[in-house]
Amino acid sequence: SYELTQPPSVSVSPGQTARILCSGHKLGNKYAFWYQQKAGQSPVLVIYQDTKRPSGIPERFSGSNSGNTATLTINGTQVMDEADYYCQAWDSNTGGVFGGGTKLTVL
Amino acid sequence: QLQLQESGPCLVKSSETLSLTCTASGGSISSNSFYWGWLRQPPGKGLEWIGHIYYSGSTYCNPSLKSRVIISVDTSKNQFSLKLSSVTAADTAVYYCARVLRGSYSYYMDVWGKGTTVTVSS
Numbered sequence: 001s002y003e004l005t006q007p008p009s010v011s012v013s014p015g016q017t018a019r020i021l022c023s024g025h026k027l028g029n030k031y032a033f034w035y036q037q038k039a040g041q042s043p044v045l046v047i048y049q050d051t052k053r054p055s056g057i058p059e060r061f062s063g064s065n066s067g068n069t070a071t072l073t074i075n076g077t078q079v080m081d082e083a084d085y086y087c088q089a090w091d092s093n094t095g096g097v098f099g100g101g102t103k104l105t106v107l
Numbered sequence: 108q109l110q111l112q113e114s115g116p117c118l119v120k121s122s123e124t125l126s127l128t129c130t131a132s133g134g135s136i137s138s139n140s141f142y143w144g145w146l147r148q149p150p151g152k153g154l155e156w157i158g159h160i161y162y163s164g165s166t167y168c169n170p171s172l173k174s175r176v177i178i179s180v181d182t183s184k185n186q187f188s189l190k191l192s193s194v195t196a197a198d199t200a201v202y203y204c205a206r207v208l209r210g211s212y213s214y215y216m217d218v219w220g221k222g223t224t225v226t227v228s229s
Contacts (some may be wrong), residue, residue, distance in 0.1 A: 001170075031213040035154075042203060042219040043154065049210055054217060086154055090213035095169055096156030 002091035004099035011105045018074040020102045022087030025068060032070035033088040034063060036081075037101075043086065047072060074104075082106045109134035111204050111220035119198075121229045125191040129204030129220060136185045137162045142207035143187045144216060145178060147200040155200075159207045159214065160187055167214075194227045201225075 004024045012018040022032060032050050035043035045054050047063035050070065060075045070089075074081055087099040115127035129143070136143060144159035158168035160178045168176045177190040191198060201224050205216040 031210060031215075033213075033215040035216075042222055043216070044219070045215065045217050048208075048215055048217070049213070088154075088215060090215070092212070095167060096214060098154045098156070101153045 002089070002094040002097050004087055004089060004097055006085075006087060006099035006102045008100070009103045009105065011107065012074075012077045014079055014106055015076055018077045018081070018104055018106075020072040020074075020085050020087075020104065022070040022072070022099045023068050024070075024089060024097075024099075027068050027070055027089060028066045030065075030089045030091070032063065032065045034061075034070075034072045035086045035088065036083045037086065038083040046085075077104075077106055079106050109206060109218050111206065111218060113202060113204050113220045113223040115223060115225070117224055117226060119194055119225060119227050121195055121227055122193055125189070125194050125198060125225055125227075127189045127202055127204075127223065127225070128186050129188070131185045131187075134206075135182075136180060136187060137182045140208075142209060142214065143180065144205045144207040144214075145189045146203045146205060146216070147198075148203070148222075149197075149200040157189065157191075157202075196227050196229070199225065199227045 034047040036046045037043040050065040062073045084101045119125045142159040145157040160166045175192045180187040201222040203222045204220040206218040
């Protein structure tokens, strides 16, 4: 079955750039999606189809996907960006797959 | 603006069937542009895709849950539902309903309900 791997945690200082990686076999051949989940809340889509931002998502959020790794980048990270982030892809055999999630700490 | 609301029992006994309903407001389940999905998140853990359904009734279910899952749609009530049979403690989770979009060789969620916590008791 297809799997996505994320680091459990990432820390960044306010105003710095945060990068969260998601790895999977030939992930670059699929689309990657990213969700932000703040404590006690439902997930929110922040990046779809590798690089696109839904309406209302700040420009500081961007995404890329190549080879075996998709990356969520947050430029000028703010305290309000502290959350769990999940990558997701669709595999023709496994179906919808999520990474294990990365806890972003901004301090 | 579309809103989704999950409803159903918060406590289910082990070996019984978990039943949840998602009611959509501010948008139609019958739209041919979207699918409607169920996902879950065990306490302190990550997200799991349970399955999704099209307004016509065609469904996709996670292979690991397929034998226990039924997803149905009631367009007259603007609702879709989840039934998960033979539950165990491992099925204790927050259950989310969501709107699912189909992209090129992919599916993803752009609107989520607030989630409902279901606990399986012995």
